[in-house]
Amino acid sequence: MGLTSSLRRNNKSFLRIFMILVLSCIPGRTNLCSNHSVTTPIDLSPDIRSSLDSLDLEGYISFNDVHNASKDFGNRYQLPPLAILHPRSVSDISTMVRRIVHLGSTSNLTVAARGHGHSLQGQALAHQGVVINMESLRSPDIKIHKGKQPYVDVSGGESWINILRETLKYGISPKSWTDYLHLTVGGTLSNAGISGQAFKYGPQINNVCQLEIVTGKGEVMTCSEKQNSELFYSVLGGLGQFGIITRARIALGPAPHMVKWIRVLYSDFSAFSRDQEHLITKKNGFDYVEGFVTVNRTDLLDNWRSSFSPNDSIGASQFKSEGKTLYCLEIVKYFNTEEVNSVPQETEKLLSELSYIPSTLFSSEVPYIEFLDRVHIAEIKLRAKGLWEVPHPWLNLLIPKSSIFEFATEVFNNILTSNNNGPILIYPVNQSKWNKHTSLITPDEDIFYLVAFLPSAVPNPNSGTSNLEYLLRQNQRVLNFCSATNINVKQYLPHYETQREWRSHFGNRWETFAKRKHTYDPLAILAPGHRIFQKATQLSPIQLF
Numbered sequence: 351m352g353l354t355s356s357l358r359r360n361n362k363s364f365l366r367i368f369m370i371l372v373l374s375c376i377p378g379r380t381n382l383c384s385n386h387s388v389t390t391p392i393d394l395s396p397d398i399r400s401s402l403d404s405l406d407l408e409g410y411i412s413f414n415d416v417h418n419a420s421k422d423f424g425n426r427y428q429l430p431p432l433a434i435l436h437p438r439s440v441s442d443i444s445t446m447v448r449r450i451v452h453l454g455s456t457s458n459l460t461v462a463a464r465g466h467g468h469s470l471q472g473q474a475l476a477h478q479g480v481v482i483n484m485e486s487l488r489s490p491d492i493k494i495h496k497g498k499q500p501y502v503d504v505s506g507g508e509s510w511i512n513i514l515r516e517t518l519k520y521g522i523s524p525k526s527w528t529d530y531l532h533l534t535v536g537g538t539l540s541n542a543g544i545s546g547q548a549f550k551y552g553p554q555i556n557n558v559c560q561l562e563i564v565t566g567k568g569e570v571m572t573c574s575e576k577q578n579s580e581l582f583y584s585v586l587g588g589l590g591q592f593g594i595i596t597r598a599r600i601a602l603g604p605a606p607h608m609v610k611w612i613r614v615l616y617s618d619f620s621a622f623s624r625d626q627e628h629l630i631t632k633k634n635g636f637d638y639v640e641g642f643v644t645v646n647r648t649d650l651l652d653n654w655r656s657s658f659s660p661n662d663s664i665g666a667s668q669f670k671s672e673g674k675t676l677y678c679l680e681i682v683k684y685f686n687t688e689e690v691n692s693v694p695q696e697t698e699k700l701l702s703e704l705s706y707i708p709s710t711l712f713s714s715e716v717p718y719i720e721f722l723d724r725v726h727i728a729e730i731k732l733r734a735k736g737l738w739e740v741p742h743p744w745l746n747l748l749i750p751k752s753s754i755f756e757f758a759t760e761v762f763n764n765i766l767t768s769n770n771n772g773p774i775l776i777y778p779v780n781q782s783k784w785n786k787h788t789s790l791i792t793p794d795e796d797i798f799y800l801v802a803f804l805p806s807a808v809p810n811p812n813s814g815t816s817n818l819e820y821l822l823r824q825n826q827r828v829l830n831f832c833s834a835t836n837i838n839v840k841q842y843l844p845h846y847e848t849q850r851e852w853r854s855h856f857g858n859r860w861e862t863f864a865k866r867k868h869t870y871d872p873l874a875i876l877a878p879g880h881r882i883f884q885k886a887t888q889l890s891p892i893q894l895f
Contacts, residue, residue: 398432398453398456398457398459399413399432399433401449401453402432402433402446402449402480405445405446405449406445407435407437407438407442407445407446408437408438408439408441408442409435409436409437409438409439409442409486410436411433411434411435411436411446411480412433412434412436413432413433415434416430416431416432416433416434416481417430418467419431419434419464419467419475419481419483420475421467421475422467422468422469422470422472422473422474422475423466423467423468423469423470423742424469424470424471424472424741424742424743424744425739425740425741425742426470426471426472426741426743426818427471427472427475429472429475429476429477429879430477430478431462431475431476431477431478431479431480431481432459432478432479432480433480433481434480434481434482434483435480435481435482435483436483436486437482437483437484437486437487438486438487439487440487440562440564440570440596440597441570443482443487443564443594443596444564444568444569444570445568446461446480446482446568447461447564447565447566447567447568447594447875448567448568450480450875451566451567451568451873451875454873458478458479458885459478459479459480459875460476460479460480460874460875460876460878460885461476461479461480461481461482461566461594461875461876461877461878462474462475462476462479462480462481462482462590462876462877462878462879463481463482463484463506463536463590463594463595463876463877464481464482464483464484465484465485465506465507465533465534465535465536465537466485466509466532466533466534466537468530468533468537469537469843469879470742470743470744470843470845471845471879472879473589473590473843473845473877473879473880474537474879475878475879476878476879477878479875479878482594483507484505484506484507484534484536484537484594485507485509485534486507487505487506487507487596488505488507488508492504492508492512492513492516492517494516494517494520494522494602496520496522499601500520500522500601500602500603501559501599501600501601501602502516502517502524502599502600502602503597503598503599504535504597504598504600505535505596505597506534506535506536506539506562506594506595506596506597506598507534507535507536508534508535509531509532509533509534509535510524510527510528510531510532510533510534510535510538511531511532511723511726513535513600514531514719514722514723515719517602517605518605518718518719521604521605522602522603522604522605523602523603523605523718524554524557524600524601524602524603525547525550525551525557525601525602525603526543526545526547526548526551526552526553526554526556526557527543527545527547527554527722528543528544528545528554529545529546529724529725529775530725530726530729531722531723531725531726532726532729535595535598535600536594536595536596536598538554539554539555539558539561539585539586539587539595539598540585540587540588540589540590540595541587541589541790541842541843542554542555542587542790542842543555544779544800544842545638545640546638546639546640546680546682546777547637547638548779548783549629549630549639549777549778549779549780549783550630550637550783551783552783552784552785553784553790554600555586555587555785555788555790556783556784556785556788557600557601558586558598558599558600558601559574559599559600559601560572560573560574560577560582560598560599561573561574561582561585561586561595561597561598561599562595562596562597562598563581563585563592563593563594563595563596564593564594564596565581565592565593565870565871566592566593566870566871566872566873566874566875566876567870567871567872570596571593573585574599580866580869581593581870583785583787583788583789584789584866584870585789586785586788586789586790587788587789587790587791588788588789588866589789589844589877589880589882590876590877590880591789591863591866591867591871591876591877591880591882591883592789592866592867592869592870592871592876593870593871593876594876605718606637606684606685606686606718607685607686607687607717607718608684608685608686608687608690608715608716608717608718609637609638609682609683609684609685609715609716609717609718609721610682610683610685610693610697610713610714610715611658611680611682611713611714611715611716611721612680612681612682612683612697612701612711612712612713613654613658613678613679613680613681613710613711613712613713614678614679614701614704614706614707614710614711614712615650615651615669615671615676615677615678615679615706615707615710616676616677616678616679616705616706616707617674617675617676617677617707618677619677619755619758619759619762620755621705621706622641622677622679623754623755623758623778623799624705625679625703625704625705625706626639626641626679626777626778627751627778627797628703628704629681629700629704630778630779630780630797631780632700635700636681636682636683636700637682637683637684638680638681638682639679639680639681639777639778640680640681640775640777641677641678641679641680641775641776641777642677642678642680642773642774642775642776643675643676643677643678643762643766643769643774643776644671644674644675644676644677644678644769645675645762645766645767645768645769645774646672646673646674646675646767646768647671647672647676647768647769647770648671648672649671650671650676651666651667651669651671651710651712654712655712657714658712658713658714659712659713659714660711660712661711661712661713662708662709662711665708665709666709666710666712668709669707669709669710675762675763677776679704679706682721683696683697683700684718693715697713732806737806737808740806740807740808740809740816741806741807741816741818742804742805742806742807743805743807743818743821743822743825744802744803744804744805744843745802745803745825745828745829745841746800746801746802746803746841746842746843747800747801747802747828747832747839747840747841747842748792748793748798748799748800748801748839748840748841748842749793749798749799749801749837749839750793750794750795750798750799750837750838750839751778751795751796751797751798751799752795753835753837753838753839754778754799756835756837757801757831757832757837758776760831760835761828761831762774765824765827765828765831766824769805771805771806771807771808771817771821772803772804772805772806773802773804774801774802774803774804775800775801775802775804776799776800776801776802777799777800778797778798778799778800779797779798779799779800780796780797781795781796781797781798782796789863789866791840791844791855791856791857791859792840793838793839793840794838800842802842803824803825803828805821807821840855841855844880845880846881847881852882867883873885
């Protein structure tokens with residue numbers, strides 16, 4: 351009887367804590383159609399600052415120079431933290447988290463791990479909390495292990511471009527990438543890490559062998575598929591909710607010397623999507639498959655000439671893109687120097703199976719690293735013009751194959767009038783290459799599409815105002831259409847305002863997500879910027895229920 355009573359008390363205790371956590375998921379509503387700035391500090395006891403300042407750290411903590419940690423790449427939120435931790439060791443991070451846990455209900459402190467700060471909606475921010483500068487944690491050095499199954503051990507604050515440079519010295523590299531390499535390992539693995547290689551190797555989170563994590567309790571844990579597997583899968587794609595990635599072991603494969611980089615255009619979306627789906631299911635085909643949409647672009651092919659050569663120069667000169675919605679297929683074939691003579695025949699054979707507009711075939715041959723780091727070149731140009739640190743109201747969606755035609759017809763023909771503000775990416779991936787045990791949520795179909803609207807709200811040179819409000823309304827129109835037509839869309843890099851929306855996003859996996867949060871971060875101090883959970887101590891009266 352005593353054992354039964356004890357079990358009943360334990361179950362009741364767990365249920366009470368779990369209800370606190372679930373009910374704390376309701377974030378305050380935010381007006382999405384504006385920039386968000388909060389400069390009035392929360393009234394924090396001097397004892398809290400003193401408590402943090404007294405920590406025995408190998409690195410250091412800063413309370414004054416916090417401006418850079420107050421905003422992110424989205425550049426729409428201004429939320430200053432109380433302090434920034436610049437860790438020199440994993441122990442520094444663990445010590446900080448443990449202290450905040452120890453403070454418990456005496457503070458509202460939360461913790462956000464910040465890599466390159468490339469989040470879009472304030473996800474890397476911790477208003478009046480502690481931001482951990484993960485780029486300070488780049489040591490020890492990158493460690494490469496060669497062999498039949500090569501891998502690299504790296505800090506969670508290491509950038510992918512540095513990993514690429516180091517691994518290429520050994521003729522190997524990671525197999526799956528993001529389009530932009532100047533991001534940290536911990537940042538992309540907390541989301542997924544998707545690019546044109548995902549159809550072949552899955553996202554970056556599918557290419558991880560092992561992780562070292564500091565949980566929301568301050569515990570340092572090593573995890574993999576066979577060791578602490580629940581934590582391993584929780585953290586991958588887990589939006590930073592369960593722990594801070596301090597080290598990762600990434601699988602490697604042979605790295606090519608060069609790439610054959612090809613672009614072709616379609617005027618018919620059905621032919622475009624059919625060819626994309628054909629390529630991602632074909633063995634021994636292209637190594638990278640992406641695409642993008644152009645709406646009413648002038649001199650599109652002329653702009654390509656700076657980086658690509660036309661197969662038919664006269665035909666390309668006569669092609670007109672103005673007033674049209676066109677779909678660009680971007681494909682790449684890897685090769686080594688000794689294979690240079692066979693590549694043209696291989697690519698010609700693959701291209702013969704496609705239905706693109708013949709006069710729009712452009713191609714180029716560039717080093718592997720130059721292709722992978724292509725977005726950084728655009729970044730340098732935009733920074734030089736002062737156009738990089740502007741608001742980026744991006745919207746990334748995962749659309750099931752069964753709905754992609756309906757989606758494309760309405761969005762690209764009716765909702766969008768141009769894409770002069772930034773690119774629109776669109777390409778399919780194979781569900782079979784994505785591990786369903788991770789926290790990442792995708793549509794439940796064998797093939798789904800990533801559709802990424804990537805505009806920049808650039809100031810008008812005459813008025814000085816930007817078109818941010820217009821772009822946000824356009825995003826909302828896209829989402830409203832998906833809702834009205836019951837398209838089972840999932841956001842990638844998700845952002846929601848209400849608990850109902852987060853529950854809908856996770857579907858039948860919501861309870862598992864919330865229970866894992868209770869297990870690894872019971873006070874809900876990690877990654878507050880996602881606004882999924884509020885720090886549990888703020889709703890302590892609910893314990894009376």
